[in-house]
Amino acid sequence: MGLRSIKEIFITGHGPSSSHTMGPYFASQYILKKYKDVKSIEVTLYGSLALTGKGHLTDFIIDKALKDVPHKIIFNKKTKTKHPNTMTFKVTTKDKTFSENVISIGGGSIVTVDNINEIASKNIYPHTHMSEIMKYCISHDLSFYDYVVAHEGKEIFNYFKDVLKVMDEAYDRGLKAEGYLPGKLHVKRKAKAMYDAMEETTLGLNDVAMNVAIASFAVAEENASGGIIVTAPTCGSAGVLPGCIKYLRMKHVTDDNIIKGLAVAGLFGIVCKMNASVSGAECGCQAEIGVACSMGAAMIAFCFGKQIEDIVQAAEIALEHSLGLTCDPVEGYVQIPCIERCAIYAIKAINAVKLAIVIPNDDIHVSYDDSIKTMYQTGLDMNKKYKETSLGGLAEIIK
Template identity: 50%
Template sequence: MQTIKEIYKIGPGPSSSHTFGPMRAAQYIKETYPDAQKVEVTLFGSLAFTGKGHLTDMIIQKTLKPVPNEIRFDYKTPVEHPNTMEFKVYENDEVKAVHSFVSIGGGKIERDGEKALESKKLYPHTTMDEIHAYCKQNHLTFDEYVDQVEDKDFDTYMKSIYSAMIKSVKKGLSKTGVLPGSLKLDRVASALNQSAKSCDDLTEQNALLLASYAYAASEQNAAGGIVVTAPTMGSCGVIPALLYHYAYDLGYPKSKLIKGLKIAGLIGNLIQYNATISGAKAGCQAEVGAACSMGAAMIAYLQGQTNSQIECAAEIGLEHHLGLTCDPVGGYVMIPCIERNAVAAQRAIDAARLAKYLRNVKKNRVSFDMVVKTMNLTGIKLPMELKESALGGLAVVVPSEEKK
């Protein structure tokens, strides 16, 4: 497995696979071919079907400027990966180079069939069972294990991730108005937050506050603002909402929250390595489901739970999102994505609470590794219409003016 830095990346929304990944591909082309006269880009699969709603064409054009470019949407040519794009570079009126990129989720890209760019194997273990056994043998907590593997600059990096997550919530809470696009969806994070503060019931207040934070970060993402992949931009509201709530409402210290963030990153890393975090590959179970699993592990750690309980929390968080489809209305990361982030943040706390007591009375029959494998198999079985194509589910039931 690679560094957890590949799970947490700061960049522009609304989609890590459809915005951030294509942006990085365009950056590579611009830097590699500074004398390019023109660039033709063809988007295939999910990038074609939902590229407009995800601002794929806009971010590519913006990144390639001032080089003249043309974006084409190919809805018919079959491709092995649904997030495939081709860049054709012209110099002196001739084709200088042709590169194929695949956006595999979380902003990571692969070029011309190679493994993910900027990737390097770092972790000696690739399953939770292996990590659990190693930690037990060496008397390590999961965050200590992460510190043992990552480089000396990792703490500095994680502090920047923490700050960016908190900032995404704060900015989202300060904004009102309508989100961009034909759905004309109102921002509601600020209104939800005000409603929460007027609640007399503390339990209800905390639940609404948490929801408002998830809405805040997710609305920032939907508006093309700067957010953090956790593990993707479509699920960027879950972890920041939990962090913000535990920091500002419950008073947890930043140092402990960052340790929890490391454990969440380890869970996301395992899911990406052994399955996928791409909605176009496996539906929203791979995005919001993965984020819920990460969040559950983080909360379990914050509550002082053991490694076994943390694993159980992560397993519960992912297991009960199995089969969750990705069906964005109009191709936008808005419906059902924003509300789904708020629900998953609540479920992460529920999963941690349940794991705390379940592991005291019985051994888990379903391991975290089993659920990750199941999620991957389920994703393969999901039809293409329910994997970020906007061709099924809510996307064909809920009215939208968005046209291809």
């Protein structure tokens, strides 16, 4: 099968949701590009898009994308579709009416139902599973970054330089902002208050875990307010990697090394996406923040110069111990539990690396591919109440 470019794991755009905001935005753009002389468009949202679309600003973003065309948005909460993030575009042109189903598969990527490959980019990596990539890199004496460059080209460095810049800008904005996040939950932005509190308490300004958590809060709060962020691998989980980056900077890792580490994180993300899912609506939060946690662990281990086996083991530990994590955003807003969860899983990524360093790697019983397979199967078996529908869990208890 092979793998598509790791670029699709890191997409810059407006939050708060890659599947519910970015996906529908890109789908609307795709429709506008494909059909000429459009007179009107009717968009019907199904499944999770219909159930939590309001909180995720799905209607707002479709309105924005289709602003020059008369259009109507329908939230169909009853009709079942095979994929939970399906939308139908009924396009009326000068001569004819067309109907096209588009699926938002997570992380901002979209595919059409009729032609799954029509929108998705081509596979550029020859391998599909981490075990194959590992074997290849070890036998050819390549680092994971060398492997990425061999298939994406040298310019991938500049791509990730831009990614780091956008992440840093989101962190800077998030750390200064005060007030309330949009929506009816009345959640206060906390990153700045946390920073001030850290200064005033015995923790002190150099507390590592708190600095990591604050960076994750700052970016996740930017995402929740519709600010510009980078998916990693999704909007809801966009705060995890910036937390890990804060940690690397506190450990005096250079930006050049962090940029390469982001590319390595992308490799782990695309393996998860193509062998399982990075969509909360499809597989729960284990597929979003669980995958982000394993990407963060891989990045940290790589930046610390760890050998390939240790990098994979760190990522495996992070993913294995995120298994079963449900998605239950309160009222459909990517705020509770998403923001705090980004911080907790950034810290968890660091601890996964520490464990991987000290656990002997001659007695590994669970591979990264095993964890991915388990995550996917667990996600498919998970009750739909816990898959971005806001019908269960915290969403139900504290409503």
